[in-house]
Amino acid sequence: xPAFAKPRPDPDELPDQDELTTHLALARSPRVGTVTxxxxxxxxxxxxxxxxxxxxxxxxxxxxGYRPVDMDLVRREIExxxxxxxxxxxxxxxxxxxxxVHLSDAPMLLWMRGAMPDPVRATxxxxxxxxxxxxxxxxxxxxxxxxxxxxxxxxxxxxxxIDTAAHEASLETGTIAVMAGGIETIYPAQNADLAQxxxxxxxxxxxxxxxxxxxxxxxxxxxxxxxxxxxTVVLIEAAERSGSLITARMALEQxxxxxxxxxxxFDARAAGCNRLIREGAGLVRSAADVVEALxxxxxxxxxxxxxxxxxxxxxxxxxxxxxxxxxxxxxxEDELIRQVDRPAGxxxxxxxxxxxxxxxxxxxxxxVALA
Numbered sequence: 001x002p003a004f005a006k007p008r009p010d011p012d013e014l015p016d017q018d019e020l021t022t023h024l025a026l027a028r029s030p031r032v033g034t035v036t037x038x039x040x041x042x043x044x045x046x047x048x049x050x051x052x053x054x055x056x057x058x059x060x061x062x063x064x065g066y067r068p069v070d071m072d073l074v075r076r077e078i079e080x081x082x083x084x085x086x087x088x089x090x091x092x093x094x095x096x097x098x099x100x101v102h103l104s105d106a107p108m109l110l111w112m113r114g115a116m117p118d119p120v121r122a123t124x125x126x127x128x129x130x131x132x133x134x135x136x137x138x139x140x141x142x143x144x145x146x147x148x149x150x151x152x153x154x155x156x157x158x159x160x161x162i163d164t165a166a167h168e169a170s171l172e173t174g175t176i177a178v179m180a181g182g183i184e185t186i187y188p189a190q191n192a193d194l195a196q197x198x199x200x201x202x203x204x205x206x207x208x209x210x211x212x213x214x215x216x217x218x219x220x221x222x223x224x225x226x227x228x229x230x231x232t233v234v235l236i237e238a239a240e241r242s243g244s245l246i247t248a249r250m251a252l253e254q255x256x257x258x259x260x261x262x263x264x265x266f267d268a269r270a271a272g273c274n275r276l277i278r279e280g281a282g283l284v285r286s287a288a289d290v291v292e293a294l295x296x297x298x299x300x301x302x303x304x305x306x307x308x309x310x311x312x313x314x315x316x317x318x319x320x321x322x323x324x325x326x327x328x329x330x331x332x333e334d335e336l337i338r339q340v341d342r343p344a345g346x347x348x349x350x351x352x353x354x355x356x357x358x359x360x361x362x363x364x365x366x367x368v369a370l371a
Contacts, residue, residue, distance in 0.1 A: 015088065015090060015093065017078075018048075019047070019090075020078060020088055020090070021071070021074055021075065021078065022046070022047040022048040022051055023047045023090050023093075023108075023109065024074050024077065024078065024088075024109055025047075025051055025068060025069050025071060025074045026040070026041075026047045026050055026051045026054075026068075026108075027091075027108035027109050028069040028073070028074060028077075028209075029051065029054055029068040029069045030066070030067075030068075030069070030356075031355055031356050031357075031358060032054070032108075032356070033105070033355065033362045034091070034103075034104065034105050034106050034107075034108060035104060035362060035366075036352050036355055036356070036362075037050075037091070037108050038091075038092070039348060039352060040053065040054075040057075040352065041092075051068055054066060054068050054356060055067070055068070057349075057352050057353045057356050058353065058356040058357050060314070060319075060353040061319065061350075061352075061353030061354045061355070061356055061357030061358075061359055062319075062353075062354075062357045062359065063356065063357035063358060066356060066357070077209045077210060080182075080184075080209075080210035080211060081111050081183060081209075081210050084111075084113070084182075084183050084184040084210055085113055085199075086111040086112060086113050086183045086184075086210070087111070087112045087113070088109055088110070088111060088112075089109065089110040089111075089112055089205075090108075090109050091106055091107065091108045091109065095116075096110070097110075097116060097119070097229060098119055099119075099123070099228055099229050099230070099231075100225065100228045100229065103224070103228050103254060104364060104365060104366055105224065105362075105364055106228070107207035107225060108207075109207065110205050110206065110207050110225075111182075111183040111205070111206055111207075111208075111209075111210070112183075112203055112204065112205050113183055113199040113203070113204040114198065114199040114200065114201070114202055114203040114204055115202075115203055116176070116203050117153045117174040117176070117202065117203070121151055121152065121153050121174065122150075122151065122152045122153070122231050122232075122294060123152065123153045123154075123155055123176075123229055123230045123231050123232075124147050124152045124153070124154055124155065124230060124231065124232045124233075124234060124290055125154075125155040125156060125226050125227060125229070125230035125232070125233040125234065125247070125251070126140060126143065126144060126154055126155070126156050126162060126163070126166040126234050126236065127156060127157060127162060127163065127223075127226065127233065127234075127235055127236075127238070127243075127244045127247050128140065128161065128162030128163075128235055128236035128237045128238050128244055128273075129161050129162055129236075129237040129238060129239065129242070129244070129269045130159055130160040130161040130162075130163075131160075131161060131269070132161035132162050132165070132236070132237050132269070133237065133267070133269065136161075136162060136236050136237040136261075136263075136269065137161070137162070137165045139236055139261055140162045140165035140166045140169070140236050141165045141166075141168065141169040142169075142286075143166075143234065143236075143261075143284070143286070143287055143290075144165070144166040144167075144168075144169035144170040144175075145169040145170065145173075146286065146287035147170070147173075147287045147290060148169070148170045148172070148173025148174060149173065149287075150287055150291060151173075152173075152174075152287075152290070152291075153170075153173075153174040153175065153176060153202075154166050154167070154169075154170035154173075154174065154175045154176075155175070155176045155177075155178065155226055155229050155230050156175070156176075156177060156178075156226065157177065157178055157179070157180070157219075157222060157223070157226055158177040158178070158179055158186070158187070158191055158194070158195060158198075158204075159188070160188055160190070160191075161237075162236050162237060163177075164191060164194065167194060167198060168194065170202075171197055171198065171201050171202065172201065174201075174202055175198055175201070175202040175203075176198075176202055176203045176204075176205060176229060177195065177198050177202070177203070177204050177205070178205050178206065178222055178225045178226045178229070179204060179205065179206040179208070179214070179222065180206070180208065180214035180215075180218040180219050180221075180222040181206065181208050181212050181213055181214035181218065182206065182208050182209060182210040182211045182212040182213075183204060183206050183208075183210055184210055184211075185208075185210075185211065185212060185213055185214065187213075187214045205225065205229075206222075207221070207225065219243055219246075220243070220246050220250075223243060223246050223247040223250055224247075224250045224254075224364075226247055227247050227248075227250045227251035227254055227256055228250075228254055228256075230251070230256055231256065231257065231294055232256065232257040232258075232259060232290055232293065232294060233247060233248060233251040233256055233257070233258050233259070234259045234260065234261065234284055234290060235247075235248055235258075235259070235260040235261065235272065235273050235276065235281075236260075236261045236273070237261070237263060237267075237269040237270055237273065238260070238269070238270075238271075238272035238273050238276075239268055239269055239271055239272050240268070240271045240272050240275065241272075242272055244272065245272045245276075248260075248276060248281075250364075253364060253365065257282065257293050257294065258276065258281045258282070259281055259282035259283070259284045259289070259290060259293060260272075260273035260274075260276045260277050260281045260282070260283065260284060261273055261283075261284045261285075262274055262277055262283060312343070312345040312346055312349055313346070313349060314342075314346040314347070314349040314350035314353065315342060315346055318340065318342055318346050318347060318349075318350040319350045319353065319354060319359075321340045321341075321342070322336060322340060322347070322350055322351065322354065323359075323370075325339055325340070326360065326368065326369060326370045327369065327370055328369055328370050329369060330363040330367035330368060330369040331367060331368065331369065332365075332366055332367055333351065333366045333367070333368055334366065336351075336368070351368065355368075358371055359371060
């Protein structure tokens with residue numbers, strides 16, 4: 001039996017079928033991002049009413065014939081996830097991981113197999129090379145095992161190499177695997193048995209629908225969840241251009257602590273870690289270094305709670321005024337609100353209309369740009 005308390009989902013906190021269906025439908029509808037998702041619900045009071053309002057917003061943004069997601073696809077996804085033994089974790093609803101709540105691009109819904117460890121426990125992400133060296137794998141196992149004894153939960157991505165070693169060593173103390181594909185689509189296939197053991201003793205998480213095969217474009221989105229779930233991100237054997245460095249960058253943007261294990265200068269697998277340390281990341285020799293870093297004050301600003309202002313119908317000309325200010329280079333939404341001489345609620349409404357019509361795209365950190 002695992003040495004930590006692993007609460008199972010409270011049946012009283014699970015959503016009813018109608019609530020889950022409309023929540024997922026809104027999340028899966030074209031061009032609905034997290035910011036728009038939340039603002040629509042704040043304005044209309046429910047996911048069902050927000051879903052109904054999507055075509056009207058898109059039409060105001062210049063797109064006629066907008067269609068929300070096909071409800072048959074939504075019901076099929078729920079059925080497939082249920083058959084796979086997955087539980088839904090819905091944004092801003094009970095049971096959703098609190099460390100993700102304040103991210104501007106928080107997943108609107110996660111599918112989970114297993115159960116999340118106690119949220120008050122510290123969490124450390126461990127990521128690194130798939131073709132890790134023997135020393136790198138030994139470091140990952142030792143660090144994960146020692147952090148577990150110190151009551152840390154280890155988060156990783158179920159990949160070969162460092163991820164696998166970290167999960168294996170923390171099975172008995174608490175581990176979370178974040179997947180890039182569907183909840184029943186284990187990648188790599190050689191980790192199928194490990195995934196089963198994680199589901200029994202920890203949690204498998206994904207925002208992807210069941211049946212989705214992981215592709216290269218899915219991994220950066222997976223990595224932002226790994227970083228977001230963690231208090232600290234530790235890199236072990238990361239090359240100069242690797243997904244691990246993408247995770248580190250996302251962690252810094254989210255206000256997390258980033259640390260790295262140094263490696264030999266001649267080993268290309270350590271080049272990214274060594275560069276991060278040179279640029280100011282904490283150096284990791286043991287679990288004690290991770291614990292000490294978390295106890296120290298940090299200069300990094302943690303993500304602020306996202307605004308959920310209610311929107312109001314935009315006055316004529318608001319979209320034109322925004323188009324004049326926007327370019328392909330992202331600009332802060334707050335800056336647009338300051339520069340457009342209209343109430344904030346009207347500017348937000350125009351941005352929703354433009355996003356749903358495809359005229360603009362949202363970027364991390366509350367930034368928007370012409371699509």
